[in-house]
Amino acid sequence: MLGIFSSSVVSPPEELVAAGSRTPSPKTTAGKLLNRFVESKASAVSLQVGEHVQLAYTHHNESPWQPRSFAVKDEIFCLFEGALDNLGSLRQQYGLAKSATEVILVIEAYKALRDRAPYPANRVVCHLSGNFAFIVFDKSTSTLFVASDQYGKVPLYWGITADGYVAFADDADLLKGACGKSLASFPQGCFYSTAVGGLRCYENPKNKITAVPAEEEEIWGATFKVEGSAVLAGTE
Template identity: 80%
Template sequence: MLGVFSGSIVSPPDELVAAGSRTPSPKITATALVNRFLQTHSSAVSMQIGDDAQLAYTHQNESVIQPRSFAVKDDIFCLFEGALDNLGSLKQQYGLAKSANEVVLMIEAYKALRDRAPYPPNHVVGHLEGNFAFIVYDKSTSTLFVATDQQAKVPLYWGITADGWVAFADDADLLKGACGKSLASFPQGCFFSTAFGELRSYENPKSKVTAVPATEEEIWGAKFMVEGSAVLAATK
């Protein structure tokens, strides 16, 4: 799955901007990145959302137990990859039909977060049990909400394209070819919300998430970690 967002929606992470400046490498624009994704996956579906966001996904090579899904409701767009172990109880909590799947649940969970302020986002994501990564984009408020599970069993990466858009994808090689060194694993057990303006840990909401510059030999520009934790908050 792939999501690209302009600077009017999300400011590129300073650490990834710096990484790209330290070790310049070839990059392509956000449009070229989406086109490359579509050319590589003949069955892919893409959605242009206004002038500042685009989503794309494919069922090609997806895991049987961790499928990719897409839904849109009330101008809220969601890409979801993975599966929730407690989907049944969450559907009851949010008053959803038995037929609702993970991506529909995530839209309703986001709506609860948006409309029931002050509703802590770490509670929303912290209640999800299973393996997952998701991208939620609310067109009505130009809000982006992204998260991964506590063990990063579903990989997610983010980077900066040549024209300064922020890209999220489950394919590291795809972003490596588009973002150069301005690339990192999205940290496990964390969420990013433009409504709150920063990357946060939902496992340890009081701990700050910081980035450590990577060595030039690594494909990553930086590794994000939760302060006070001995474990890097990034996939290996």
């Protein structure tokens, strides 16, 4: 899956900007990144959301235990990869039909978060049990919400393209070609929300997250670490 967002939606994280500046490396534009995804992934589906967002996904080569899915409801777009162990109980909690899938559940959870503001965002993600990564974009408010499960079982990476777009994908090699060293593994057990102003650990949302500069030979430009926690993100 792939999500690409202009700086009008997401301000490029300073840590990734700095990482790319320390070790200059080849990059390409967001448009070329999207084209590469569509051309290299069988049966790829892509769509443009407004002027500033591109989303794409494919079912090709997906794991049967961690499938990819896409849905849109009430101008809320969601790309989801993985599976929730407690989907049944969450359906009941949110009053959903038994046929509701993970991607629909995440949309409804996000809607509840948005409409109950200032309900803590971390509490919504904490209720999700399983292996997952997802990207939610709310067109009505131009809000982005991205999260990875506590153990990082579903790979998720983020980086900055040559023209300053922030991209999220489950394919590190895809982003490496577009983002160079302005690239990192998205930290497990964390969420990124433009509504709350950045990256947070959902078990310990008050803990600071710092970016440790990567070694020169690593493909990453930085490794994100939750202070006071053993959680690290940056290596495969």
